[in-house]
Amino acid sequence: MSARTEPEHRAADPTGRDDAGGPAARTDRVRRPGFGRLVWAEWTKLRSVPAWLVGLAVAALLTAAIGLLICGASVCSRQDAHGREVACTATVGPDGRNVTDRFYFVHRPMTGDGSLTVRLTALDASQPWAKAGIMVKDGIRPGAGYAAVLVTPGHGARLQDDFAHDVAGPAGTVSPGRPRWLRLTRAGDRLTGAVSPDGHRWTTVGTARLAGLPRTAQVGLFAATPLDFGRTDSLTQSTVHPEATVATATFDRVRATGGAAGTAWTGTRIGDTGPLPSAAGGYHRAGDTLTVRGSGDIAPAVSSIESITPVERTLLGSFAGLVAIAVVAISSIGTEYRRGTIRLTLLASPRRGRVLAAKALVVGGAVFLVGLATAAVAVALGTTLLRANGNVLAAVPPGTVLRVVVGTAALLAVAAVLALAVGAIVRHAVGAIVAVLAGLILPYLLAAVLPVLPAPAAEWLLRVSPAAGFAVQQTMLAYPQVDAAYTPLDGYYPLAPWQGFAVLCGWALVALAVATLLLRRRDA
Amino acid sequence: MQQTAITVTGLRKRYGSVVALDGMSFRAQPGRVTGFLGPNGAGKSTTMRVILGLDHPNAGEATVGDRPYRSLPDPLRRLGALLDAGAVHPARSGRNHLLWLARCAGLPASRVDAVLDLVGLRSAARRRAGGYSLGMRQRLGIAAALLGDPPALLLDEPFNGMDPEGIVWLRGFLRSLAGQGRTVLVSSHLMGELEGTAEHVVVVGRGRVLADAPVAELIAAESGDRVVLRTPAVDRATAALTGAGGAVAAFGPDALVVTGLAAERVSALLAAAAVPVGQLAPHRATLEDAYLRLTREATQYRGADATARPGEVRR
Structure with missing residues (x-):
């Protein structure tokens, strides 16, 4: 190839992006690879590491299996005026x-x-x-x-x-x-x-x-x-x-x-x-x-007075699935730093903020789809199992069940993005996993599952920590004209479903913004 | 092939109290292999990371063509780089490693197969990269650099871990890439790897350029006007040559090194004096000789420096 005599040999580049030549090109607005390409690249990365796909499958299995175990073990006991066991009704x-x-x-x-x-x-x-x-x-x-x-x-x-x-x-x-x-x-x-x-x-x-x-x-x-x-x-x-x-x-x-x-x-x-x-x-x-x-x-009716089981009982395994999801999300950025592929990633896309955005979209999107299927199966099987065990499910409008299923998928997806951002900030997988467990899973378990915290502390945690996002799963409504124990254990969160979800989104956005800022500033 | 030089101007970079780059300036021209030589810690990798926009210099600028890397549209089609052959996810196959890069650059999967063929990695392409030897990873890294068919290439220690067959292949491959009009900048801390490959070398030490010259010129300068000869009549030869103004040093029992006289003149003088000559040749220095002389000073200085500040972190 006689390159020196034919400097414009590549002028026929089909992409038409060869505009770096003359001084005039400097003043042109620099055209960048489309965001879609980055998303495709990140999807290729995610799907080509078998362990990550296995991790997502484990998340689905854990979520469904724990939910079904709890549903299978749930029984409703009720006695009539003569002390005899009778079927629960509502x-x-x-x-x-x-x-x-x-x-x-x-x-x-x-x-x-x-x-x-x-x-x-x-x-x-x-x-x-x-x-x-x-x-x-x-x-x-x-x-x-x-x-x-x-x-x-x-x-x-x-x-x-x-x-x-x-x-x-x-x-x-x-x-x-x-x-x-x-x-x-x-x-x-x-x-x-x-x-x-x-x-x-x-x-x-x-x-x-x-x-x-x-x-x-x-x-x-x-x-x-x-x-x-x-x-x-x-x-x-x-x-x-x-x-x-x-x-x-x-x-x-x-x-x-x-x-x-x-x-x-x-x-x-x-x-x-x-x-x-x-x-x-x-x-x-x-x-x-x-x-x-x-x-x-x-x-x-409030669930602490009537013997009714909220539908979200079937999704009690979400937190365990979320642990597996967080490990996958953190690993997807953590290994880039550990193996040094982050440099290749930034070479291919020098606009660093978009790298993180594409990764968040792919990880969040994949988790959303897995979460949607998992939640739908867990609710369908779990409610069947609960009814078979003589439990009475809390009557809620169909839209509420849909919100719980879609909300659970969104909860898992946004939590995955939060984990990803923490991973990008910490750049160390184990540290990031510890941070996510301590900031998201632990508050949820302490405040909403295990009766260990006093109510005010539990409510505070579920207002300010990322675990507030679990509110999106609640179906029970609290009423001022009914005195009852409205505790997270009974399915009552201090924030409304989408409010709690918004708190989690806020955490994810802040973490993503910090991660983007650091990625831009740091040497790679 | 669009000509794309790599230009580095006055780069300075500090990591804490350590000066990694101290006014680094050079230009790698299209159409030739430029060797980027220096001892470990001389600032080669830092310079390359700055060229690629991965590290931010404290002063100076690096351009590819006439733009900083980070403002290039479609950067993978402008400059291909191999920084670290280990930079692969071990569970991902070599092909998928290239495939995600291709997706970023908007290149088709057929391009991935094409570069796998180019580097001879086709048969291992669908195996997990964690099982590759270091030499195979180097080939994979070179394939990644070639994905976008870029007019400029930047390769950091690509010979590392390659078997002799691989080294021979890579030398020829780099020459052919330069022959196509591409700019090829190759770093190494070992001279021999680049001998016969690079036409031009930039020798660096302590974050600065020590020499920036064609290989032939460097060797000529190092060789000087020296002639090596073998003769059974050492004393007579010495007398004849010193009489004509040459400096003569003994080099073993029957060999002399003559400085200050051209080989033809030495030959003529000895013939005139009827001194029997077994062998006579102008002395040819190697690139390694030139490199060692150039870097000796810097290396010694670094040694002294290290003694003075033992706690200092070196890169």
Whole structure:
């Protein structure tokens, strides 16, 4: 080749990128290899080391196997009023979520519009969220829709409907010298609750709309008080030791208008009493005075009270899979430093920030796909196994299950990117793995799996550490109107699913930014 | 072939208190093999890393063509480099090692097979690189450097670990690459490896250029006007030559080294004096001689330096 006489021999380069020649080229915007090429190169690297593919498979197996082991060992034990073992059941409310619907109802049919007014002269109950008042309910089936205006010992007057909705009215409770008047008015599917200290000056608490409430519903007086639950927890089993408390409410001056008018009352215990015959309740009528005794609660179900198993129980193995994933992610950058291939990588792509971005995309993307398949299989098999063992799965909308599956995949992917970035910062595989275990896995295990930390410490860890990302797996909702142990162990995280995930993303982004900065500054 | 010289201008680089590069300047021209010689620790590898944009110099600049490496579009098609033959993931096959590099440069897989053929590694291409001998890894590294068919090549100690057959092959291969008009810069700390391969050498020591000259010129300068002769009549020969202004030194019982007279003149003088001559030849220094003389000073200085500061870290 007579190169010296033909300096432009390569002018026919099909890529047309030969623009480094003249001084004019210096002023051109330098054209770089496309980002797509880097991603392809990083994918080639990842797929061509068998140990990394094995690592991802191990992650999938660990996640699914641990989840299935826990599901296989989970049993639901429940006793009836005679101390016999019975199948676990759960009640579902109008919105498809689980509810607690246990109380004593003194009722009669109500056809069309009308109103009921009563005076509540006494409420004897120990629990702050004990309830007594007037209710219109779509029949006496547990879980049927309702609206109620009620008084509590600790939280004043309220208008509540369909278990999850709660509107606060005037504060203060009922005492012998200070009765409370209550009124519930139906107009079509709208129910308006009002309270008054004297029967003359009325305050409207709110209006509830009960879609689909039939023309004939049940109207009446009720009393309920949450059971005092004692519980022992283990990884696979929760045993409940409930103690019944009873609320006693005394009503008089019952006045009905329209369809609510009538004379006869029927007393019904709504929902089962479980192992506590004393929780059955009852009522007593003496002239104009009605005394109602009731136990239980009318509220959204929380997993620590109802024997329901959250669907994310099937994904308890995620942390173990994440350990394997972190090892692969860290190794993918760690070996580049250990073997010196990082220099080749930077020779091929002198724009260093893009190298890390491409690596993060490939590692994160591969982990996301593996995580998605793993989570889908673990949830499908795990829920089948749980049901076969007599467990009752918490009822959640299909979108929530989808979010848990996709969220788990995203959680694993972002955690992998975080591990990768830590590996790029530390440049030493063992050190990086220790850092990821200490910063991500350990807080999760301490705060959300093993009952070792006090609740405030556990909550703090799950707010600020990367382990907050596990919140994306939670399906249970916490309600202010239900006093319960809302601990991470029960499936309640201090942050909402996507908030917790955002905390993890924040950690990953910061780590990636630091790693990029260091990669740019350091000699390779 | 587009001509792409590698130019280094006034490079300075410190690692803590150690000066690795102390004003390094030279230019490797297209169309020839430039040997980059110096003892271990002279700054060869550091210079190469700076040329490749891996290390940041404290002062000075290195360009490929007329641009710093890091601003080259498609760098693998401009400059091919072999820095460290061990830089492979042991579990990855040689072919996959080249394949990811090819993906970065937007080159097809067929190019990977082509360079594997060029370096004679086709049969081992699908085996894990961890099982390669050092010589095979050197071939793999050279294949990686050649992937983008670049007009310039930079090879750090490519002869390391090669068997004699491999060394012979590589010498010829480097010459043929230069013959195609490419710039070939090859470092070594052993002279013999480059003798007969490099047309031009840059000898460095202590982070500085000690000599930057064609090999022929260096050898001529080292050889000087010296003639080696063998004669049974040592005394008569000495008398004849010193009388004509030559300096004569005994070199064994029947050999003399004459300085200051050309070989033809020595021959004529001895013939005139009727001195019997067994053998007469102008003395030819080797590249190694030149190299040793050039680096001796620097090496000695380094030795003294090391004694003075025993705690110092050397690169």
